[in-house]
Amino acid sequence: MTADQGGWDGPEPDRLYVITRGRSGPSGPGVFDLVTLIVSLAEPTPAMQPEHAAILRLCRSPLSVAEVSAYLELPTSVVTVLLADLLDDGRIEARAAVPAAELPDRALLEAVIHGLQRL
Amino acid sequence: MDYSGSDTVVGPASADLLPDTVTTAVKVVIVGGFGVGKTTLVGAVSEIRPLTTEETMTQAGVGVDDPTGVERKTSTTVAMDFGRISISDKLVLYVFGTPGQERFWFLWNGLFEGALGAVVLVDTRRLEVSFEVIGRLEDRGVPFVVAVNGFPEAPSYPLDELRQALDLPSEVPIVACDARSRESSRNTLMALMHYLYELAAPPAG
Numbered sequence: 196m197t198a199d200q201g202g203w204d205g206p207e208p209d210r211l212y213v214i215t216r217g218r219s220g221p222s223g224p225g226v227f228d229l230v231t232l233i234v235s236l237a238e239p240t241p242a243m244q245p246e247h248a249a250i251l252r253l254c255r256s257p258l259s260v261a262e263v264s265a266y267l268e269l270p271t272s273v274v275t276v277l278l279a280d281l282l283d284d285g286r287i288e289a290r291a292a293v294p295a296a297e298l299p300d301r302a303l304l305e306a307v308i309h310g311l312q313r314l
Numbered sequence: 315m316d317y318s319g320s321d322t323v324v325g326p327a328s329a330d331l332l333p334d335t336v337t338t339a340v341k342v343v344i345v346g347g348f349g350v351g352k353t354t355l356v357g358a359v360s361e362i363r364p365l366t367t368e369e370t371m372t373q374a375g376v377g378v379d380d381p382t383g384v385e386r387k388t389s390t391t392v393a394m395d396f397g398r399i400s401i402s403d404k405l406v407l408y409v410f411g412t413p414g415q416e417r418f419w420f421l422w423n424g425l426f427e428g429a430l431g432a433v434v435l436v437d438t439r440r441l442e443v444s445f446e447v448i449g450r451l452e453d454r455g456v457p458f459v460v461a462v463n464g465f466p467e468a469p470s471y472p473l474d475e476l477r478q479a480l481d482l483p484s485e486v487p488i489v490a491c492d493a494r495s496r497e498s499s500r501n502t503l504m505a506l507m508h509y510l511y512e513l514a515a516p517p518a519g
Contacts, residue, residue, distance in 0.1 A: 211370075228428050229367070230339035230408045232332075249323045256331040259339055259408060261396055265365035266325050270391065271424070272370055290337055303405075304511045307340065307430075310401030311507065314359065314500045 214246055214269070215276040226282065227275045232257040232290040246277050247286075254287060330362045333403055341408040342506060343425055345451075346435035347443035351463040351493035352411030353395045355435065358499040359409060360397020368393050369421050392418055394425075409503070414447040422454070431510050432458040433502055435493070436476070438468045444480060459509050461491035461502045 234257050239248030246267065253266055260278065264271040281287040344352045357364045370391045396410040412421055414434075426432070432451055436444045444460070451458050462476060471479070473488050482488060489505045492498040 228341075229410070229424060230341045230428075232336060232339050232406075234334070253323065253325045256326075257334060257336050258326070258332070259398075259406075261367045261394075261408065261410070262326070262365060262398075264367040265396075266323055268368075270368045270370040290339070301511060301514045303338075303340070304430075304507055304514060306405055307401055307407055308504065308507045308511070310399065310405070310407065311500055311504050314399060314496070 211270065211273050214244075215273055218276050225275060225279075226289060226291075227260050227278055228291070229261040229271065230259045232259055233263060233278060234258075234288045234290065235286065236288055237286040244277075247281060250274075250277060250281060251286060257290065326362070332400070332406060335403045336400075336406050337404050339406045339408060341410060341425075341429050342503065343429050343432045344409060344411045344435055345414045345432055345447050346411075346463075347414050347437060347440055350435045350437040350440075350443075352413075352435055355433075355463075355491070355493040355499045355502070356395050356397040356409050356411045358493060358496045359399060359503060361400060362398050364395045364397045366393045366395050369424070390420070392421055394421065414443045416446055416450075419450065422450075426454060426456050429456065431506050432456050433506055434458050434460045435491070436460055436462045436480070437465065438462060438471060438476065439465070441479060448480060448482070457506075457510055457513055458486065459502070459506045460486065460488040461505075462488065463491050463493050 233250070233254045235251045235254040237251060239251040243251075246269070249267060250263060253263055258266075260271060260274060263278070264274045267274060269277075278287065278289070282289055344355055346352050353364065368391050392413070394410055394412050396408055399407045399409065401407050410425060412418065412425055434444055434447050434451070448458070448460070460476075460480065460482060462473065464470070473490065477484075477488050480488075487505050487509050489502055491502045
């Protein structure tokens with residue numbers, strides 16, 4: 196790749212479109228929350244798009260969508276497109292966040308309180 | 315610019331890996347103006363070095379009523395810092411800091427969806443941002459507590475006066491906080507959790 200070193204100001208949105216092959220992230224609530232935990236179910240293969248392979252390597256232990264985005268240095272809207280590919284192919288598991296639009300139950304809150312007390 | 319390729323992506327340090335037993339993640343949001351101490355608070359409680367994620371808004375008019383219907387595509391990028399607290403071998407809590415100014419509200423859809431609640435971090439030198447944030451959270455039905463970050467040079471008011479100044483409903487907790495302190499920041503999160511616990515209580519009688 197011989198992209199011009201000096202011709203761009205700031206992050207290049209075009210590169211992001213290349214990574215997602217022109218697709219943009221779903222608008223509205225999708226499968227992936229920022230804290231949906233991603234776990235790899237497969238190993239990367241040489242034929243894979245590098246970003247897909249990187250996600251599979253990162254998520255050998257559970258990692259939230261936000262963490263994947265941070266480590267890849269890609270916006271979450273791009274990461275969720277890549278994750279959707281991997282989910283469709285059965286290469287990752289998505290451990291969904293607590294359902295929205297519900298007040299959290301007291302058992303969950305008790306667990307969080309106990310956990311914070313140990314901090 | 316040369317994309318360095320994914321082989322060079324540096325993942326979490328081995329000490330920062332979550333066990334495979336973790337099945338559930340929950341999140342809370344720290345919201346406040348620039349410089350109010352959101353990142354400091356996140357760093358004080360996080361078990362990992364705080365990370366930064368970017369969110370982009372690449373379509374015009376997301377969350378904005380644009381009467382002209384222009385097709386001009388805007389690309390706004392905002393960085394959010396976040397940290398992580400392992401609660402148990404099954405449960406992990408993420409803490410996100412997000413700017414409170416109205417122009418960043420496009421972030422809020424994904425952020426508050428499914429969030430347990432929020433901490434509004436207040437700087438007494440700049441109360442006006444807090445007004446907007448509190449109104450917006452009330453509109454969205456997001457439960458929140460207010461934490462007043464103590465800056466040495468900031469005017470110090472009794473919490474009762476601040477409650478009045480912010481026009482806070484009587485049931486909403488307001489606490490003093492030192493975002494640099496792990497214990498104080500932890501206690502702020504605890505205040506939120508106790509409040510949420512009360513809200514989740516079955517109605518008396």
